[in-house]
Amino acid sequence: MRGLDLRIEPGERVLLLGASGAGKSTLLQGLAGVLGGAEEGESEGELLLDDVPAEAARGRAGLLLQDPDAQVILARVGDDIAFGCENLGIPHDEIWPRVHAAREAVGLDVPLDRATKELSGGQKQRMALAGVLAMRPGLILLDEPTANLDPHGVAEVRAAVGGLLDAHPATLVVVEHRVEVWLPLVTRVIVLGAGDEGVIADGTPDEVLGAQRARLTDAGVWVPASPPPHPAPPASAPGDVLLRARDLAVQRVAGTPVASGIDADVRAGAALAITGPNGAGKSTLGLTLAGLIAPASGLLEASDALAAGAGPAPIRWRSRQLLTRIGTVFQDPEHQLLERTVRAELEVGPRALGQDAAARDAVVDELLARLRLDHLAAANPYTLSGGEKRRLTVAAALATAPRVLILDEPTFGQDARTWGEMVALLARLRDEGSAIVTITHDADVVRALHAARVEIRGATR
Incomplete structure (x- = not known):
């Protein structure tokens, strides 16, 4: 300023x-x-x-x-x-x-x-x-x-x-x-x-x-009783189940489940909201669904359509196999920043997929514009505001068009204008057939995406 x-x-x-x-x-x-x-x-x-x-x-x-x-x-x-x-x-x-x-x-x-x-x-x-x-x-x-x-x-x-x-x-x-x-x-x-x-x-x-x-x-300021517009409802009914959890328990420390008894279906062309109080295990569940943490017990299985030959257990997939199957946005944006400029950050996934320069530029330019980051393309990601970092990590996940996108508090730090633009982008991805999983306390996101809800209350005793 x-x-x-x-x-x-x-x-x-x-x-x-x-x-x-x-x-x-x-x-x-x-x-x-x-x-x-x-x-x-x-x-x-x-x-x-x-x-x-x-x-x-x-x-x-x-x-x-x-x-x-x-x-x-x-x-x-x-x-x-x-x-x-x-x-x-x-x-x-x-x-x-x-x-x-x-x-x-x-x-x-x-x-x-x-x-x-x-x-x-x-x-x-x-x-x-x-x-x-x-x-x-x-x-x-x-x-x-x-x-x-x-x-x-x-x-x-x-x-x-x-x-x-x-x-x-x-x-x-x-x-x-x-x-x-x-x-x-x-x-x-x-x-x-x-x-x-x-x-x-x-x-x-x-x-x-x-x-x-x-x-x-x-100016993008949240004004009471003047919420940003919500996207249209889903154009079609939810599709096939891509990830299925039954009696799932999740943990970060071996032998100490933080949430258990979880049943959930992650469906193509639909949004799923994971809600619940702080400390209940929502983020741990998100990382487990993303194939980044092994389940403590119970069933977590990817469909044949999602696995595409990689096997039913996401935790066993290699990073390149995860890339187009399950994308993840962590709760803390700085935990997944890799490059020295915003543009280079958005190019990480497309480069790993072997896209040529023209294809990369088309994807990156659209994301920069849609999430109001184009004026920051040459900036170091660590110099961005909290809300800008959040939009950058969401954009980086979107750059590989994953079949399942898991986002932990995706609207953190957003003004009314960028909130509306981000939700519209997620709704478009949903309507194109991807599954959206959002871990959130933001009830407006749940309503805007017409999301099914799974409430997490911690581990059962």
Whole structure:
């Protein structure tokens, strides 16, 4: 971003909006003083916290990052929550009551000695927020704090933040695409434009979301009661079963199933939504269906039409055999970035299939345009915003036109415009005969894709 003029007063509760890639996360990191300095980027003007440069006021702000994995520091949950307090020099006897209170406030129902590597993405999000709340900072900066949470978790997190602000008054700046979550708590809405547009709207929630509804909708901002259009229903009935699961149990650690008793059919020309609370095993099920984790027990079988001679067990397929059969988009986009530019990232799959340059270019150019990444074709994937990385990994999976596409939280970080475009692209792939499996807390995606639903509740005892 460039040319931003903005003042936030002590105690204000601000909802920061803007299209995907507008610079919201960058602004939060700047306010927290953690952008890295001149050796990691460029800056001009001034960014002050309590009238001193933000990088000189570290500890005054608590930042929840967009990617919860990037904020996990220590091996055990309790130690991780306590880390910020320890760095602020808070007395030991005061730290652990804060840790217990923060964990309870955000609804993180795991022991303090649980290994952080065993947590789901949503549980890591709650843990990171608990660490911020335990610090009791003067400025709370939250970057999409509810993006990976189930509906119950969303309510718990908002209540936890509200309770902290009531007990320990602070300034709040929260970035969230789904604005209705935070409207009961915030007093001001600021909307950022793209590039050097600066602030394009600023005022009370009613002033901004009411009087400027049309302008914000055009800019891709999620406006309550103005959802993006949904694609048309499927043109035909679901086709043959491509993947079949019966009494399936899934695990990441041998001997410790996280979900069991799962029956599901993945059908050609249809969408299947895997839903359920955080930590229930949804992502583990997705990776198992994708042939990347072996089932703990039960049956997982590919049809002859999908296997095409590769055998019925996807876990036994080689990577090249998976390429056109089952594509996967991980929950964390950075776990599957391989190349130095966005264009090269999209060429990985087509190159592996041996496509010639003209065929590759046709596929890549269409995906760049459809997912609004064409202006970033030469950029390093790691410099993209969270929403842009998500669109890139979805596009990379689409580039090989797999018969089955498995996506873990595909709409994370999307503004209303890019959400609509991504869902339309998935619907088109479905109508062309592919199977779509989406792991999601986004009920709008389930409705938009007319998806069947499998609810995961964890392992049966």
